[in-house]
Amino acid sequence: MNLSIDSIVKRYRRATALDSVSLELEEGLYGLLGPNGSGKTTLLRIVADVLRPTSGEVRLDGVDKDRLGGQYREVIGYLPQEFGLYKEFTVIDFMLYIAALKGIDRRSAVERSHMLLEQVGLEGMEKKSCGKLSGGMKRRLGIAQALLNDPKLLILDEPTAGLDPEERMRFRKLLSDISGQKIVLLSTHIVSDIEMIAGELILIENGRLIGSGTPEELLEELRGQVWTAKVTEEEYGAFESALLNTNASAHPSARIVNVTRKGSGIEARILAEEQPLPGARPDEPGLEDLYLHCFKSKYEGRRGD
Structure with missing residues (x-):
């Protein structure tokens, strides 16, 4: 599978959020690094098909995502930086609701929901109200819902915000286990989140791509400094x-x-x-x-x- 991000530009009235960003991604885990306000979230929202670029294309296996339409969205799992929950739902109700939106049949949805809740450390919390979850628990639920449709393209924006060290370690292991069969694009400004699991790093600042490569390649340039x-x-x-x-x-x-x-x-x-x-x-x-x-x-x- 190949994801092409070709000359993406996003302009607002008085600012350019992205300036001609181009990337070629294959299966594996990519860490998108940059300071707050660098354009990471804007890029991920465009790739997730929730924001339209001013110009440029996103192509999956050579086909423009706009031409693919629903077929493109079916292969995406997305965890936005600001993740909202219906407070009156229980954890399992929320998972089944998201599964229904994604067109997953109920039997498969129930089975997969329980499996994912166990993977993210929410087993035993199925009947707990979403409104009573801690910040870390809400983030773990967000990660679980992003994986419901077994996406080929997983887009995660600051996924470890609010997680404690043990939760972050569990999350990194989960991503490492699944990234061999998916394109995983993970945005963060916390380098420890991706230090041991990212196959390639993408560096973005002020809306521009300033570098990319394996951690080893990028660190070699810093040797002696x-x-x-x-x-x-x-x-x-x-x-x-x-x-x-x-x-x-x-x-x-x-x-x-x-x-x-x-x-x-x-x-x-x-x-x-x-x-x-x-x-x-x-x-x-x-x-x-x-x-x-x-x-x-x-x-x-x-x-x-």
């Missing part, structure tokens, strides 16, 4: 002050990724093209480093935060 330095509090304070003084900084391209107190000193993780401090040693880059490197414009003026 991640440093760890063990310093005294005084040395760190002087370095941080130099970074904040944008007019006179000796390290204009350096950014502090993380700071950990070690005994009486400080261990700082720093992004820099050259050794930022005496004694700083090169370190292996990670996705958090990549995120800050690629989306540095969002963090200008907030160095050291």
Whole structure:
């Protein structure tokens, strides 16, 4: 199966949300990374056929989704960023209601609903009112309903919002298990959600595609630019002050990724093209480093935060 996103543009009156975004997706899990407001949700809504682009096409196996119509929507599973529930429904009633909207016969719907509720950790909650679910439970129910029709194209917008660490681990395992037979497009700004399961990353900022590739390929480009330095509090304070003084900084391209107190000193993780401090040693880059490197414009003026 192939999904082509071809020169997608979305304009509003005073802003361009997407600017000529093109992608070719095969079966597998794709992590769509970008800061809030970068255009991720707009792109997913267009792919999910709930928002029309200003120009460009989305094609499934070479056929424009608009020509496919209902056939296209039948193969989609979609979890929007803002997921609404009917509070008076029970969990199982809601699943069966969504199944009916998707044209799934009742016997299959009942069987699949119970299986999916177990997979997302909501077994035993079938008779619980949706209005009494916690935020994490509502998100898990949203994931379950997106999988009801066993979609070939699964679109998930910030799916782990509100989930605790154990729930997120369960979710990542579920996605890893199913992504071999589907195209899974997952939008997030939380790199840990996709660090271990995404086969390819798609980087988007200000409505533009700024990069894509496997995590290994993208991290290789950052090799030699991640440093760890063990310093005294005084040395760190002087370095941080130099970074904040944008007019006179000796390290204009350096950014502090993380700071950990070690005994009486400080261990700082720093992004820099050259050794930022005496004694700083090169370190292996990670996705958090990549995120800050690629989306540095969002963090200008907030160095050291």
